[in-house]
Amino acid sequence: MTMAPAIGETSPEKLLAPVLSAHWDEPRSWTLENYLRHDGWAAARRALAMPPDDVIALVKDSGLRGRGGAGFPTGMKWQFIPQGDGKPHYLVVNADESEPGACKDMPLLFASPHTLIEGIVIACHAIRSDRAFIYLRGEVVPVLRRLHEAVREAYEAGYLGRDILGTGLDVELTVHAGAGAYICGEETALLDSLEGRRGQPRLRPPFPAVAGLYACPTVVNNVESIASVPAIVLRGKEWFRSMGTDKSPGFTLYSLSGHVVSPGQYEGPMGITLRQLLDMSGGMRPGHRLKFWTPGGSSSPMFTPEHLDVPLDFDSVGAAGSLLGTKSLQCFDETTCVVRAVTRWVEFYAHESCGKCTPCREGTYWLVQLLRDLEAGRGRKDDLDKLADIASNIDGKSFCALGDGAAAPVVSSLRHFRAEYEEHITGKGCPFDPAKSVLWADDGHRTGVGA
Structure with missing residues (x-):
C-alpha cells in the first residue's frame, strides 16, 4: 500500500x-x-x-x-x-x-x-x-x-x-x-x-x-x-470539492500495477495523470519503457504513451476514447506482446460470461478462437477484419457491460497495434519469441520494431 x-x-x-x-x-x-x-x-x-x-x-x-x-x-x-x-x-x-x-x-x-x-x-x-x-x-x-x-x-x-x-x-x-x-x-x-x-x-x-x-x-x-x-x-462538501476537477471532484484510490518499480494503491485527487503517478512510483522498471496501459482495467480501451498526460477523471478519460472505470492502471512495457495480452483478457471474459445473451456468449467464444490462432501463428489476414466485426457485434449489443469489456481491448489494440497483429500472421508466430523472431538479434537483445 x-x-x-x-x-x-x-x-x-x-x-x-x-x-x-x-x-x-x-x-x-x-x-x-x-x-x-x-x-x-x-x-x-x-x-x-x-x-x-x-x-x-x-x-x-x-x-x-x-x-x-x-x-x-x-x-x-x-x-x-x-x-x-x-x-x-x-x-x-x-x-x-x-x-x-x-x-x-x-x-x-x-x-x-x-x-x-x-x-x-x-x-x-x-x-x-x-x-x-x-x-x-x-x-x-x-x-x-x-x-x-x-x-x-x-x-x-x-x-x-x-x-x-x-x-x-x-x-x-x-x-x-x-x-x-x-x-x-x-x-x-x-x-x-x-x-x-x-x-x-x-x-x-x-x-x-x-x-x-x-x-x-x-x-x-x-x-x-x-x-x-x-x-x-x-x-x-467544500473540502471535498477542493480536490479533483469540477465534474469529478474529490479523492480516489488508483491501483497501479504491471511493469512499474513500485506498484500499489495511490490515493490522489481525481484528475491526476499517469505520468505524475509514474514519477512518484519510480517509473517503469529500469531499462524499459511504457508500451501500453489501461486506465480502468482490462475492460477499458487501452491507451499508449501519447495518453500519459490525460487527466484521470471520468470525463477526460472518456473524451480521450477510454473509460476510467475502477481506476486500475495496468502498465506494460515493450517486452509485452499485445496479442498475447488481449488473448488472455478475452479468455477471461469468455470464461466469465453468464451465457444469457447471444452476442456475449457466442461472440467471446469466437474472439478467443481467432486470437489463439493469431497468437500461435495460424492466423490469416482476413482474421483481423473478422475480429473487428465480431467485436462490433458485441459492443453495445450485449445484455450487460461484460460484452463491452470483452470487445474493448480487441478494438483498441487493433487501432493502436494492428501492425503487431500482422507480424503474427506474416511471421507465422509471435514476434516476441526469440526463437522465431527477426526482431531479436543473436545476442538476445531487441532490434527493429519496439526497440
Missing part, C-alpha cells in the same frame, strides 16, 4: 491525498479501537442528527461520483429511492471486486473496514433503510474474516443493531460471500445472486431503485463510494 503526504500544489511527491488510506500502515488499523482514535463515528453522529434529505443533499452537492466504474453521482442515486411507498428499502454494497487489474476495495476492507461500516449507517439513514448487505468476493477469505470481526465489534459497541447512538435508527448488516463469478459485479446479477438465484443480469427497467433486492427499492453502491461518505460529512 503506497501513501504520500497531504495534497499540495505542484510538487509530484505532494500530489497524493491520503484520506481513506491515511492510517492503513498503523498497527492493527482494522480494529474499532484504532478507528475511534481517528474521529471514527464522529461523522455518523453528525449525519444522524440531520434530516435524511439533508444528508442526501450534502452528498449530492459534494459531487461524489460512484467509484465502482460507471461514475454515476452517488447522491442522485440515493435520491431516486421513492419515499412513502410503504416498502422496505435496502442498501447493498458491491464488494465483488474482480476486474483484472482492480485492487482497491480489498485493501480498504482489509485495513480499515470500519470506514465502510460507518458509511453504511449514514447511507441507511439517508435512504431510510434498516437493512444493509455487503456482497463480498468469496475467494478473499482473509478480508471476509476481518470484515466479519469488524461487524461483530460494531454490533458489540452499539454502532449496528437497534437504536444506534440513541437516535432510534436500526440497521441490521449482513456480510454475504459470493461464489466467485465475475458477472456478479454487475449490480442486477449481484442482486439475483444475493436472492439465491444464478447470477445473471436483469432486464431494465425496472431499475434497482424501484425494484431491486426482493423487488423493493434498493441502492447498490461500490465499497469506495460508501467509504468516502464519512469524510464528506465530517469535513464538508
Whole structure:
C-alpha cells in the first residue's frame, strides 16, 4: 500500500491525498479501537442528527461520483429511492471486486473496514433503510474474516443493531460471500445472486431503485463510494470539492500495477495523470519503457504513451476514447506482446460470461478462437477484419457491460497495434519469441520494431 503526504500544489511527491488510506500502515488499523482514535463515528453522529434529505443533499452537492466504474453521482442515486411507498428499502454494497487489474476495495476492507461500516449507517439513514448487505468476493477469505470481526465489534459497541447512538435508527448488516463469478459485479446479477438465484443480469427497467433486492427499492453502491461518505460529512462538501476537477471532484484510490518499480494503491485527487503517478512510483522498471496501459482495467480501451498526460477523471478519460472505470492502471512495457495480452483478457471474459445473451456468449467464444490462432501463428489476414466485426457485434449489443469489456481491448489494440497483429500472421508466430523472431538479434537483445 503506497501513501504520500497531504495534497499540495505542484510538487509530484505532494500530489497524493491520503484520506481513506491515511492510517492503513498503523498497527492493527482494522480494529474499532484504532478507528475511534481517528474521529471514527464522529461523522455518523453528525449525519444522524440531520434530516435524511439533508444528508442526501450534502452528498449530492459534494459531487461524489460512484467509484465502482460507471461514475454515476452517488447522491442522485440515493435520491431516486421513492419515499412513502410503504416498502422496505435496502442498501447493498458491491464488494465483488474482480476486474483484472482492480485492487482497491480489498485493501480498504482489509485495513480499515470500519470506514465502510460507518458509511453504511449514514447511507441507511439517508435512504431510510434498516437493512444493509455487503456482497463480498468469496475467494478473499482473509478480508471476509476481518470484515466479519469488524461487524461483530460494531454490533458489540452499539454502532449496528437497534437504536444506534440513541437516535432510534436500526440497521441490521449482513456480510454475504459470493461464489466467485465475475458477472456478479454487475449490480442486477449481484442482486439475483444475493436472492439465491444464478447470477445473471436483469432486464431494465425496472431499475434497482424501484425494484431491486426482493423487488423493493434498493441502492447498490461500490465499497469506495460508501467509504468516502464519512469524510464528506465530517469535513464538508467544500473540502471535498477542493480536490479533483469540477465534474469529478474529490479523492480516489488508483491501483497501479504491471511493469512499474513500485506498484500499489495511490490515493490522489481525481484528475491526476499517469505520468505524475509514474514519477512518484519510480517509473517503469529500469531499462524499459511504457508500451501500453489501461486506465480502468482490462475492460477499458487501452491507451499508449501519447495518453500519459490525460487527466484521470471520468470525463477526460472518456473524451480521450477510454473509460476510467475502477481506476486500475495496468502498465506494460515493450517486452509485452499485445496479442498475447488481449488473448488472455478475452479468455477471461469468455470464461466469465453468464451465457444469457447471444452476442456475449457466442461472440467471446469466437474472439478467443481467432486470437489463439493469431497468437500461435495460424492466423490469416482476413482474421483481423473478422475480429473487428465480431467485436462490433458485441459492443453495445450485449445484455450487460461484460460484452463491452470483452470487445474493448480487441478494438483498441487493433487501432493502436494492428501492425503487431500482422507480424503474427506474416511471421507465422509471435514476434516476441526469440526463437522465431527477426526482431531479436543473436545476442538476445531487441532490434527493429519496439526497440
